[in-house]
Amino acid sequence: MSFPLPQPDPMLLSVRDLRITFPGTERPVVPVDGVSFDIARGEMLALVGESGSGKSLTSLALLRLVPPPGRIESGSHIELGGVDLLTLEEKALRSIRGRRIAMVFQDPMTSLNPVFTVGDQIAEGIRAHNSVSRKNAMDRAVALLAEVGISDPATRVKNYPHQMSGGMRQRVMIAMALACEPELLVADEPTTALDVTVQAQILEILDELRRARGMAVLLITHDLGIVAGRADRVAVMYAGQIVEQATTNQLFARPSHPYTQGLLASVPRLTGPRSRLTPIGGSVPTPDAWPSGCRFRPRCPQAFSKSELPPPPLDVEPGHWMRCWLAEKGEA
Amino acid sequence: MIGPIAGTFRDVWASRSGRIGILTLAIAIAGVLLLPPLLQDPNAQFNILEGAVPPSLHHPFGTDQLNRDVLARVVRGAGISFTVAFLSVTLSITLGAFVGLVAGYHGGWVDMLIMRLVDGALAIPRLFILLLLLAITQHISLALFVIVLGTTGWFGVSRIVRGEALRIRHEVYVQAAEALGASPKRVIFNHLLPNTAGPLLVAATLGVGDVILLEAGLSFLGLGVRPPTPTLGGMIHESREIMLSGAWASIFPGLAIVLTVLAVNLVGEALRDSFDPKNATS
Amino acid sequence: MIRWLLLRIAQSFATLATALVILFVLMRLVPGDPVSAYIGERRMSVEDTRKIRQRYCLDCPLPRQFAGFAGRAVHGDLGTSIHFPGQPVTQLIRERLPATLLLGGTVLLLNFTLGIGLGVWQAMTKGRWIDRLLTTFSLVGYAMPSFWLGILLAWIFAVKLRWLPPGGITSIYLSAEAGWWTTATDVATHLMLPAITLSIVSIAATMRYQRDAMIDVLRLDYIRTARAKGLTEGAVIARHGWRNAIFPVLTLFGLWLPILATGSVFVESVFNWNGLGLLATEAIGARDYPLLMGTAILVSSLIVLGGLLTDLGYMVLDPRVRHR
Numbered sequence: 001m002s003f004p005l006p007q008p009d010p011m012l013l014s015v016r017d018l019r020i021t022f023p024g025t026e027r028p029v030v031p032v033d034g035v036s037f038d039i040a041r042g043e044m045l046a047l048v049g050e051s052g053s054g055k056s057l058t059s060l061a062l063l064r065l066v067p068p069p070g071r072i073e074s075g076s077h078i079e080l081g082g083v084d085l086l087t088l089e090e091k092a093l094r095s096i097r098g099r100r101i102a103m104v105f106q107d108p109m110t111s112l113n114p115v116f117t118v119g120d121q122i123a124e125g126i127r128a129h130n131s132v133s134r135k136n137a138m139d140r141a142v143a144l145l146a147e148v149g150i151s152d153p154a155t156r157v158k159n160y161p162h163q164m165s166g167g168m169r170q171r172v173m174i175a176m177a178l179a180c181e182p183e184l185l186v187a188d189e190p191t192t193a194l195d196v197t198v199q200a201q202i203l204e205i206l207d208e209l210r211r212a213r214g215m216a217v218l219l220i221t222h223d224l225g226i227v228a229g230r231a232d233r234v235a236v237m238y239a240g241q242i243v244e245q246a247t248t249n250q251l252f253a254r255p256s257h258p259y260t261q262g263l264l265a266s267v268p269r270l271t272g273p274r275s276r277l278t279p280i281g282g283s284v285p286t287p288d289a290w291p292s293g294c295r296f297r298p299r300c301p302q303a304f305s306k307s308e309l310p311p312p313p314l315d316v317e318p319g320h321w322m323r324c325w326l327a328e329k330g331e332a
Numbered sequence: 333m334i335g336p337i338a339g340t341f342r343d344v345w346a347s348r349s350g351r352i353g354i355l356t357l358a359i360a361i362a363g364v365l366l367l368p369p370l371l372q373d374p375n376a377q378f379n380i381l382e383g384a385v386p387p388s389l390h391h392p393f394g395t396d397q398l399n400r401d402v403l404a405r406v407v408r409g410a411g412i413s414f415t416v417a418f419l420s421v422t423l424s425i426t427l428g429a430f431v432g433l434v435a436g437y438h439g440g441w442v443d444m445l446i447m448r449l450v451d452g453a454l455a456i457p458r459l460f461i462l463l464l465l466l467a468i469t470q471h472i473s474l475a476l477f478v479i480v481l482g483t484t485g486w487f488g489v490s491r492i493v494r495g496e497a498l499r500i501r502h503e504v505y506v507q508a509a510e511a512l513g514a515s516p517k518r519v520i521f522n523h524l525l526p527n528t529a530g531p532l533l534v535a536a537t538l539g540v541g542d543v544i545l546l547e548a549g550l551s552f553l554g555l556g557v558r559p560p561t562p563t564l565g566g567m568i569h570e571s572r573e574i575m576l577s578g579a580w581a582s583i584f585p586g587l588a589i590v591l592t593v594l595a596v597n598l599v600g601e602a603l604r605d606s607f608d609p610k611n612a613t614s
Numbered sequence: 615m616i617r618w619l620l621l622r623i624a625q626s627f628a629t630l631a632t633a634l635v636i637l638f639v640l641m642r643l644v645p646g647d648p649v650s651a652y653i654g655e656r657r658m659s660v661e662d663t664r665k666i667r668q669r670y671c672l673d674c675p676l677p678r679q680f681a682g683f684a685g686r687a688v689h690g691d692l693g694t695s696i697h698f699p700g701q702p703v704t705q706l707i708r709e710r711l712p713a714t715l716l717l718g719g720t721v722l723l724l725n726f727t728l729g730i731g732l733g734v735w736q737a738m739t740k741g742r743w744i745d746r747l748l749t750t751f752s753l754v755g756y757a758m759p760s761f762w763l764g765i766l767l768a769w770i771f772a773v774k775l776r777w778l779p780p781g782g783i784t785s786i787y788l789s790a791e792a793g794w795w796t797t798a799t800d801v802a803t804h805l806m807l808p809a810i811t812l813s814i815v816s817i818a819a820t821m822r823y824q825r826d827a828m829i830d831v832l833r834l835d836y837i838r839t840a841r842a843k844g845l846t847e848g849a850v851i852a853r854h855g856w857r858n859a860i861f862p863v864l865t866l867f868g869l870w871l872p873i874l875a876t877g878s879v880f881v882e883s884v885f886n887w888n889g890l891g892l893l894a895t896e897a898i899g900a901r902d903y904p905l906l907m908g909t910a911i912l913v914s915s916l917i918v919l920g921g922l923l924t925d926l927g928y929m930v931l932d933p934r935v936r937h938r
Contacts, residue, residue, distance in 0.1 A: 060838075090847075098844035102843075103839075115858055115932060125843040128843060128845050456910060457876050457917070458872075464910060467897075552761050555898065565759065568765065576769075582765060589759055597753060
């Protein structure tokens with residue numbers, strides 16, 4: 001212990017040993033296998049991984065929206081301000097959804113209902129949690145649209161989703177998520193489906209809102225490039241597990257897990273050509289066939305004999321750990 | 333061709349309802365083919381004075397108002413129904429595929445004209461077309477029946493095929509083939525037809541069920557194949573008067589219709605599921 | 615939008631006109647002509663035959679025949695019945711239409727309420743025993759010949775149990791001066807069996823469509839969004855789910871009408887329900903071609919109208935169509 005870390009307030013959200021299983025042909029498939037992390041109030045945690053790593057399922061689990069037949073195994077814990085979300089009854093769970101934890105999904109084209117106006121869809125969330133009149137809820141919706149940077153919100157509120165561009169729809173999704181002033185905003189790849197220029201704008205808005213409202217954000221992404229300078233901490237996910245977790249500064253200064261190093265090596269810099277994110281040969285294994293031992297072993301350039309055993313989380317430095325035996329060797 | 337067929341069969345067999353359908357159909361077809369020598373003559377009137385006799389060991393399904401063996405007539409009637417359905421559906425699928433491919437391949441005004449005609453034809457319920465055609469005919473032979481059913485059943489099929497053909501026509505690989513000088517015949521037979529095979533098979537299977545029901549209905553209205561040739565619908569029609577005293581004479585042919593149509597539809601739906609990309613595995 | 619609507623209406627007329635041409639050609643296509651079919655084994659003098667042929671303009675050139683046929687049809691003149699001598703086809707149809715509309719309307723209502731409700735219920739209980747049971751029920755219903763089911767139900771409920779009348783629209787004992795309530799209940803009891811029969815064979819399609827549509831919609835992203843907002847499951851299903859799953863069922867509306875028209879021919883015949891379907895079967899028995907033609911034209915018009923109404927329904931319910 002070199003210097004004392006600033007101890008944050010009691011954690012807002014605390015996830016422990018999250019395991020999600022789906023029935024498989026022979027034995028259950030485990031796309032999320034023992035994920036643990038915390039988010040403090042007002043903090044932004046980025047959960048980074050390729051598609052198939054289990055990051056989206058993890059985010060859905062926070063609101064118990066894992067699509068059936070998937071289920072969260074007993075022994076998993078998700079606590080929000082000390083309340084165990086996994087044992088809540090339907091009604092109590094609903095009072096969390098949208099009110100204390102809100103979500104922004106990946107594809108704004110399909111995440112909005114095509115037959116209702118965006119105003120209706122925003123107001124609906126407000127009225128689900130507050131006893132306000134339709135009129136008041138609509139006024140609030142207009143204000144929210146203005147807040148996420150939509151011009152002429154009074155007209156736009158009466159628009160249907162198909163009358164809006166992708167970027168604008170994602171702003172609507174964000175407005176919808178903000179409607180009940182949640183303590184935690186979960187953004188699942190909020191910019192993946194959008195044009196590059198629009199991506200930057202959406203991230204900017206998320207950043208501003210977070211600062212203005214002191215709201216915690218869990219940002220799910222496959223793009224380490226958008227994490228730098230934005231998130232407080234980063235958790236890298238691979239094959240259903242978090243393989244490295246650190247503050248953003250630590251991670252970029254000292255990427256330790258070979259997988260993280262691979263990811264980082266292909267992050268587009270401000271200079272030089274932009275490239276697609278295919279950092280490492282091969283692709284993420286499928287959840288029905290996680291490799292034994294270290295799950296990254298088959299693709300890892302630095303694998304060695306001990307990699308045949310599954311590595312536990314090992315400290316790299318204070319506040320920075322990884323699931324790799326290299327940490328023991330001190331080579332990281 | 334063997335590969336896809338075997339694969340499709342495996343898909344259908346893999347679904348429980350598809351398996352039930354295939355088994356039921358197999359049993360029904362085996363019964364129609366193998367049973368007749370073991371049964372009585374379907375047209376023999378054993379003792380006309382006795383009329384309708386309830387089911388017994390000698391007549392497992394009883395006899396009808398003319399003292400004919402109901403089981404033998406059901407088996408023969410089902411055979412005729414299957415034959416009519418199979419032949420007429422083959423005819424209508426061929427017609428529908430031809431018209432649909434012409435419209436979809438040619439496009440333009442030909443497509444426009446054909447599809448407007450099909451729209452018009454689809455606005456008339458098939459039963460009414462059949463009524464108009466058959467009501468005027470004095471002696472309805474099996475061949476005529478097949479032709480009439482076949483030529484009135486292709487409108488919907490042509491629309492499906494045309495849609496598929498139009499879609500595939502604009503796929504890059506077909507455009508490429510055309511750019512490389514593939515003849516229309518080649519494009520139609522190598523690209524369009526194989527790609528419409530799935531929807532066609534589904535339409536054909538479901539069409540068999542429809543035709544069996546239609547054929548029964550027409551026979552019930554007295555517009556079927558002439559008596560004494562047994563048909564399932566005709567048997568229900570003839571024994572309607574003796575419903576009070578001999579319900580078995582109409583119950584069994586009806587059950588035969590329900591079971592075969594049900595089986596055919598089960599297979600048809602399983603086929604549709606197997607061609608549906610939504611259900612594609614991997 | 616107005617433009618689109620007008621275009622759609624024009625298209626409907628074109629479709630109907632095409633149907634008319636097809637019906638006309640069919641009538642001419644069959645070997646022999648209506649008169650010889652009608653005459654059949656009857657004895658009739660050559661002179662009489664000639665007169666009839668002249669009256670129906672059967673020896674005129676085809677285009678002229680069609681012009682006359684179409685011109686009269688547009689003015690509501692569908693010719694004179696042969697079976698009911700001297701009676702205009704239009705008048706016969708008008709007399710029989712209410713009974714068929716009552717039967718068909720009841721069945722449509724049942725489809726719209728019960729069929730849709732059961733379909734949604736199936737989607738929500740997908741794969742469980744209740745869904746399987748209802749699926750089996752709908753598959754069997756779809757495979758049943760309506761006339762056979764009708765005979766069976768009449769046998770059970772009218773003959774064996776004597777709960778309901780076996781046929782007709784009113785009791786023969788019902789006096790003409792009976793109050794409206796007595797008349798209404800009498801008609802209602804008579805309506806029961808034909809309506810149930812026709813519902814069982816037609817509701818299957820509704821349930822299937824609604825079930826599959828609902829299952830598809832419940833998989834979509836915006837349903838997840840609705841749940842994430844903290845809405846009750848009821849609001850998610852009814853507001854966000856069903857409101858979108860209604861569209862395939864709306865399309866089915868266009869298919870219902872042919873099914874109902876076809877079914878009513880058989881069911882009306884079984885239950886002696888004095889509507890258009892029974893009229894058609896009477897026309898078949900008498901080889902009454904003008905009458906058969908008249909009913910076919912009417913049914914086709916109803917089907918074209920149904921298609922138009924379906925599209926209008928889309929326009930009202932789907933903003934994406936509305937803003938086209």
